[in-house]
Each structure stands twice: as C-alpha cells, then as structure tokens.
Amino acid sequence: MTALPVSTVLMVTGFGLVLLGYSAILIHRNILKMVIGFSLVDSGIAIIVVALGYVQGGTAPILDADTTAATVFVDPINAALAVTAIVIGFAVTAITLAYAIRLYRLHGTLNVDAFTESRE
C-alpha cells in the first residue's frame, strides 16, 4: 500500500475543518458557537492554501547552508497568502465577538432565535 501524499492528508484535514465550521454555523443557535465555527473555517482554509502549495519532496522556501541547486522548495506565495488569511480571520473573530457582547448586553441572551427585530 502506498502512503497517502502529504498534500492530500492536509487537504482532507483542511476541508474537514471547513465542513465542521459550516455545520457549527448552520446547526447551532448560540452565537459563540457560531463564532467558533467561523474560526474553524478560517483555520481550515489556511491549511488548504498551504497544502495547495506543496511540491513533491519540497522543503520550506528558506535558503540555508544545506541548500543545493537540486533542492526543491514548496510554493512561497501560498505561505504568504496564509499569513494574510490568518490576519483576516483574526479580524473577523474579533468583530463578531464584539457584536456578540453587544447583543448579549441588549437582549440578555446569545440565542439567535431571540433576535427577531429584523423579521417583524
């Protein structure tokens, strides 16, 4: 049996986290659990982005004493994009948490079913 490629393992993990996050957002009624769902989606996407940049047998794109002409590197652009994605994920989490605190102060609950103003 041949071993699974690294990028496949990473992508399955990443997509699994994304699915877990979406299910938390769709199924749970508690805003804090939905925020955790968004956070899981962010982490999953960062893992997928890095996995997509993997090149067979590649190492981190940092040159050092062991680097020779034959050294294969993984894609550095994906690593740079993952940094961006993590920062944006942090921003989303911070803002949604702030809104959760504000809604809790207004209504005394975190259950989304209690917030009916926009439906009436």
Added chain:
Amino acid sequence: MTGRTVHLGLSALALAGLAFAFSRLVGAHVEPTALGQLAAGYIRLSPEELSVPNVVTGILLAYRSFDTLGEVAVLYMVAASLGPLLQPMDNPVASETPRLSENAGEIIHSGHFALLPLIGVFGAYVILFGHLSAGGGFQGGAIIATGIEFYMIARVASAINVKAFSALESGVGVLFVAVGVFGLVFAGGFLDPRFLPAGELGHFVSGGAIPLVSLLLGIKVAAELSVVLERFRG
C-alpha cells in the same frame, strides 16, 4: 417543532453538497513536481535582488509589501471599531459581568515573572530574524501580544494605556509609510527595500530595509493586538 426540522434537513443537505464538492476537489488535486514560474522567480530573485534567504519574508515585505500595508490597515480598523462597539451602553438588559477576582492565583502570578521575559525575547528574536529564518513582523508581533495578554491575566487590576499604545501604533504606521516613500524616491518603487545597502546574504544586517520594516511591522502588530485585547477586557 417542524421549522427546526426543516432547518436541520436543509443544513444537512447543504453540508452534504459541500462535502461532495470538497471530495471532488481533493480527488482531482495532483501534487505538482515543480514550481510555477512566478514562485520559481521569487525563489531565484529574493536572495539575488534583496539578499533575503527567507523567500516568504521577501514576498511579504518587498514584492507584496503593499498587501502587508493593507493588512495592518485592516488590523487598525478592527482596533478602532472595537472602541465604539464595546462602549458601555445606556440601558443594557444584561448586567455587566462582574469583574474577576483581583488575585490571579499563585501559579499564574509567579509564572508571569519567569515567562514574560522569555516570551518577550522570543518575540523580539522572531521579529528581528524574520529575514534570515522562519519568522517576521506579524508572527513576532503576535507572540509579543500573547505576552501582553498573559500580563493582563496575571495582573487583573492593571490598566493598559490604550492611548499610549494607539499613539505608538500610529507613529510606527507613519514611519512604515515613510520607509515606503524612501523606497519610491531612492529605489524602484513604493516600499522597495533596496534603498539601503543589500549587505551579504545570510548576515544579520542585510536585505536593505527589510529588517527595519519587519521591526516596524512587529511593533505595530503587537500594539494593535494589545489594544484589541484590552478592549475586550472592558
């Protein structure tokens, strides 16, 4: 309740559809054996042009540093918007959560004397060696902000001076843009780090203005994250 059942059924359907699409994506992915032209170009040019062995830092702080500037702008907007969002309200339904006990506990209190200097040194190392090895301004700034959060937990009563942090953050932001303008005037374009001598590949003082930009970015990120954390402390 039927509404809830319908909701759960539709959610399960949507998730199953997503799972199917994702499995097709994973199944269709083939690991490449060589880099694309752009990535190969970055890996070739970063050590040659910039004297930066860490190609990711070369991309973040030179080739795509305008992106990085946009990212710190996003962080700044978050820090700024949390102020009005978390302001005390006139007639809240839920009473404010009671303040935690003033005493953080023996283990955390003793631990923060031993760990805070280490966290600070590690953060500074990650920021300053970002051009040579894994690291950079964002990562190191986040580590230092972790230390500041630890300080907030260990000393519950302590106040963090949000104004001072905001002033530091704005000042560093102005310097960041100033470095960018220097690049525009003395080198190839906005935020081009090559207006300072490139130095020798792998030396601490090398890579033109990249260590400087990394330092500014680290201070800015640490200050911004600390403001965000302090806002949540209420």
